[in-house]
Amino acid sequence: MNNSIETFANFSGVMNEFESIKNWSRLCNISQTGHTDFNIVCIIIGNSSIKLSEFRNFTDKISSNIRFDLSVTCEDGIIHFPWPFRADKLHRIYIKDCRIKDYRTDYKNPLIDSIPDTIKYLQMENVTTILRIKETYDSIPIADSPITRATECGPENAFSIIRRGKR
Numbered sequence: 001m002n003n004s005i006e007t008f009a010n011f012s013g014v015m016n017e018f019e020s021i022k023n024w025s026r027l028c029n030i031s032q033t034g035h036t037d038f039n040i041v042c043i044i045i046g047n048s049s050i051k052l053s054e055f056r057n058f059t060d061k062i063s064s065n066i067r068f069d070l071s072v073t074c075e076d077g078i079i080h081f082p083w084p085f086r087a088d089k090l091h092r093i094y095i096k097d098c099r100i101k102d103y104r105t106d107y108k109n110p111l112i113d114s115i116p117d118t119i120k121y122l123q124m125e126n127v128t129t130i131l132r133i134k135e136t137y138d139s140i141p142i143a144d145s146p147i148t149r150a151t152e153c154g155p156e157n158a159f160s161i162i163r164r165g166k167r
């Protein structure tokens, strides 16, 4: 009985925070799949887009025992997801048919190394990166401006990383 009350408390807290990230709450459905597990399923349609930075702000406000599984499928939409997609409490990430912008914008961002590396499963199918010239240029590692460990190693705690048809 007390468990279900706790679950409910967690559920409504997470739901309320999720509602506040506008494009995400419009394009995604969130559901609770376990005591501390939530599943977020997004379909990015038309000229819609979502930003991983907004998702980070969201997970930062959620209590630490929660885990999120995120599935993003694009139907023409675009996602702003900088590699290596790090966000606290993000457990599983699946991306399909998406064009990814800002893929390299965090290559040299030292703050990324301080975000917990929580991804256990990563899968990308048929994704394309859209690189701006400046982004490409700025992300090239040079002696006094290296890329971060996070960029180089990707998710280091992952059991499984699958990429199919990445261009």
Ligand SMILES: *[C@@H]1O[C@H](CO)[C@@H](O)[C@H](O)[C@H]1NC(C)=O
Residues within 6 Å of the ligand: 002, 003
């Ligand atoms: C929930 O109930 C169990 C026993 O029914 C008890 O051991 C536990 O401490 C309770 N948890 C909370 C947070 O009240």
Ligand SMILES: *[C@@H]1O[C@H](CO)[C@@H](O)[C@H](O)[C@H]1NC(C)=O
Residues within 6 Å of the ligand: 027, 028, 029, 041, 042, 043
């Ligand atoms: C969210 O749920 C609604 C109602 O069940 C459904 O119509 C919609 O397609 C779902 N959206 C996503 C992204 O799964």
Ligand SMILES: *[C@@H]1O[C@H](CO)[C@@H](O)[C@H](O)[C@H]1NC(C)=O
Residues within 6 Å of the ligand: 045, 046, 047, 048
């Ligand atoms: C996409 O954006 C254009 C221009 O802003 C707008 O006219 C159009 O309705 C949008 N399409 C969708 C599917 O949202």
Ligand SMILES: *[C@@H]1O[C@H](CO)[C@@H](O)[C@H](O)[C@H]1NC(C)=O
Residues within 6 Å of the ligand: 022, 023, 047, 048, 049, 050, 051
């Ligand atoms: C939400 O999406 C619209 C168009 O899809 C975009 O113009 C806007 O910048 C997005 N808002 C945020 C906060 O990402």
Ligand SMILES: *[C@@H]1O[C@H](CO)[C@@H](O)[C@H](O)[C@H]1NC(C)=O
Residues within 6 Å of the ligand: 051, 053, 054, 057
């Ligand atoms: C995330 O939160 C920080 C600090 O509250 C804020 O400055 C930033 O604009 C937010 N980013 C997004 C994409 O909402």
Ligand SMILES: *[C@@H]1O[C@H](CO)[C@@H](O)[C@H](O)[C@H]1NC(C)=O
Residues within 6 Å of the ligand: 076, 097, 098, 099, 126, 128
């Ligand atoms: C791959 O993704 C593109 C959109 O980026 C889509 O138009 C295409 O149909 C997808 N291909 C397959 C085989 O699903």
Ligand SMILES: CC(=O)N[C@H]1CO[C@H](CO)[C@@H](O)[C@@H]1O
Residues within 6 Å of the ligand: 006, 009, 010, 011, 013, 014, 062, 063
């Ligand atoms: C966001 C939220 O309400 N989290 C709570 C979830 O439940 C645990 C106890 O089971 C609380 O400690 C959290 O504060």
